[in-house]
Amino acid sequence: MxxxxxxxxxxxxxxxxxxxIVEAFxxxxxxxxxxxxxxxxxxxxxxxxxxxxxxxxxxxxDVADPVAVDAAAEKVEEYFGPIDIWVNxxxxxxxxxxxxxxxxxxxxxxxxxxxxxxxxxxxxxxRMQLRxxxxxxxxxxxxxxxxxxxxxxxxxxxxxxxxxxxxxxxxLMHDHSKIWITMVQMPALNTPxxxxxxxxxxxQAQPVPPxxxxxxxxxxxxxxxxxxxxxxxxxxSTLIAIVGNHFFPNVGDWYxxxxxYRGQQTSQPDNHDRPNNLxxxxxxxxxxxxxxxxxxLANSTQLWATLHRNALVAGVGAVVAGAVALATMTxxxx
Numbered sequence: 050m051x052x053x054x055x056x057x058x059x060x061x062x063x064x065x066x067x068x069x070i071v072e073a074f075x076x077x078x079x080x081x082x083x084x085x086x087x088x089x090x091x092x093x094x095x096x097x098x099x100x101x102x103x104x105x106x107x108x109x110x111d112v113a114d115p116v117a118v119d120a121a122a123e124k125v126e127e128y129f130g131p132i133d134i135w136v137n138x139x140x141x142x143x144x145x146x147x148x149x150x151x152x153x154x155x156x157x158x159x160x161x162x163x164x165x166x167x168x169x170x171x172x173x174x175x176r177m178q179l180r181x182x183x184x185x186x187x188x189x190x191x192x193x194x195x196x197x198x199x200x201x202x203x204x205x206x207x208x209x210x211x212x213x214x215x216x217x218x219x220x221l222m223h224d225h226s227k228i229w230i231t232m233v234q235m236p237a238l239n240t241p242x243x244x245x246x247x248x249x250x251x252x253q254a255q256p257v258p259p260x261x262x263x264x265x266x267x268x269x270x271x272x273x274x275x276x277x278x279x280x281x282x283x284x285x286s287t288l289i290a291i292v293g294n295h296f297f298p299n300v301g302d303w304y305x306x307x308x309x310y311r312g313q314q315t316s317q318p319d320n321h322d323r324p325n326n327l328x329x330x331x332x333x334x335x336x337x338x339x340x341x342x343x344x345x346l347a348n349s350t351q352l353w354a355t356l357h358r359n360a361l362v363a364g365v366g367a368v369v370a371g372a373v374a375l376a377t378m379t380x381x382x383x
Contacts, residue, residue, distance in 0.1 A: 054103070056129045057274075058082040058122065060112050060169055061139035063090045064335035065240030066188065069267035070136055072337065075103030077271075082125035082132075084110045084118070084169075085139065087330035104129070112139045112165030113157070115172075122172035131180060134274045135173035137166040137210075138188040141327055142203040144248035144313065154247070155202050157327055162206035167213060170230070174217075177228050184274050187214050187232040188266075191287040194234070195294040195301055197257075198309040199250065218279070231273045234291065235266050236284030239345040241335040247325035252314035259286050260345045263337045265352060272356050285351040 057074050061067035063085035074081055075098040083091045083098075088109040095105035106128050108121040125132055141161045143154050170185055177183030193211040196204035211232065218230050237256030240263050248254050261284055269283045282288045294301050324331045338345075 054078045054080050055133045056080045057134045059136045060084040066263045066266050067138040069263035069337040070270050073267040073271045075101035078102050080104045080129040082106045084108045084121055086111055113160035115168040118168040119172045134184050136186045137169040139165050142246050144199050144250050144254045147201045149249055158202035163209045166210050181227045183228050185230045186270055186273050189232045189234045191290040194291045197305050229277050233269050233273050233281045234287050236261050236287045238263050239339045239341040241339045243339055245326045245331040247327045250314050253317045253319045255315045257312045260341050262345045262347050265349050283352050284349045
C-alpha cells in the first residue's frame with residue numbers, strides 16, 4: 050500500500066471527470082499535480098484541493114506535447130517527491146460525421162486522446178521504474194470496445210489506448226515489475242465536455258443515457274489506483290455494451306445506425322459559433338458537472354458489486370455452505 054500522503058498526477062484536471070478524480074484524491078489528503086490547459090482554471094482547482102485537505106501543484110500543460118508532459122512530471126517530483134499514481138484522463142473530441150472531418154481535426158483528437166496517454170505513461174514509467182513502484186490508471190470508455198457514430202476520432206483513440214495498455218502491461222509482467230497499469234471503462238457521464246466540444250450536429254450534443262455523475266467514475270478510478278484490477282467497468286450500460294459487442298457486434302451496428310444520431314443530441318439547436326476546446330481551452334469556470342444533473346445517476350449498483358465482488362463471492366459461498374449443511378442435517382434427521 051502507498052505511503053500517506055500519496056503523490057498523484059491527474060491529466061485533464063481542470064473540469065469534468067478529471068476534476069472529480071482530483072477531488073476524490075484531495076479528500077484523502079493527496080499531493081496532486083494538476084495537468085491541463087488553462088492556468089486560471091487550474092488555480093481554482095488548486096484552491097478547492099486545499100479546502101478538501103490536499104495540496105496541489107498547478108501545471109498548465111498540453112498533453113499533446115511530450116516534452117511539456119515530461120517537464121511537468123519532473124516538477125511534481127521536485128515539489129512533492131516520487132509519484133505514486135498517474136491518472137491519464139485528458140480528452141477532446143469532435144461530434145461530426147466522418148465525411149465532414151478534416152485531417153487536422155483527426156490529428157488533434159488523436160494527439161490528445163491517444164498520444165497524450167502515451168506521453169503521460171512514458172513520463173510516469175520513466176520515474177516509477179527507478180523505484181519499481183507506482184500505478185498508472187488509464188481512463189477509458191465503453192467506446193474502447195464499441196464504436197459509435199459521430200465520434201469516430203474519439204472511439205479510435207479509446208480503442209488505441211486499450212491495445213497500448215495491454216501491450217505495456219505484458220511488458221511489465223515480463224520484467225517482473227511491481228508497477229501496475231490498469232484501465233477504467235466509463236459510461237456516459239454528466240461533464241461539461243458537451244458544452245465545449247466541437248460539433249457539427251444540428252442540435253446540442255448529449256451523453257447517451259443512462260448518464261452517471263462524474264463522482265461515480267472518480268471513485269472507480271480511486272479504487273483502481275489502489276487495487277490490482279486489470280480493468281474495471283463502470284455502470285451496467287458499459288458492461289452491456291462491451292459484452293454485447295463481443296457476442297453480437299452486428300446487432301450493435303444495426304441498433305446504433307438507427308439510434309446513434311438521435312441519442313447523442315438534445316432537442317435544442319446548437320450554436321456552431323460558440324467556443325470549443327479542440328485547439329484552445331474554453332474560458333470560464335467549469336466544475337465537475339455538466340448540464341444534465343436532473344437526469345444523472347449518483348450511484349451504480351453494477352460498480353458497487355464490481356468493487357465488492359470478493360465480499361459478495363464470500364457471502365454467496367457462505368450461503369451455499371449453510372444450505373448444504375442444513376440439507377445434510379435434515380437428511381440425517383430423517
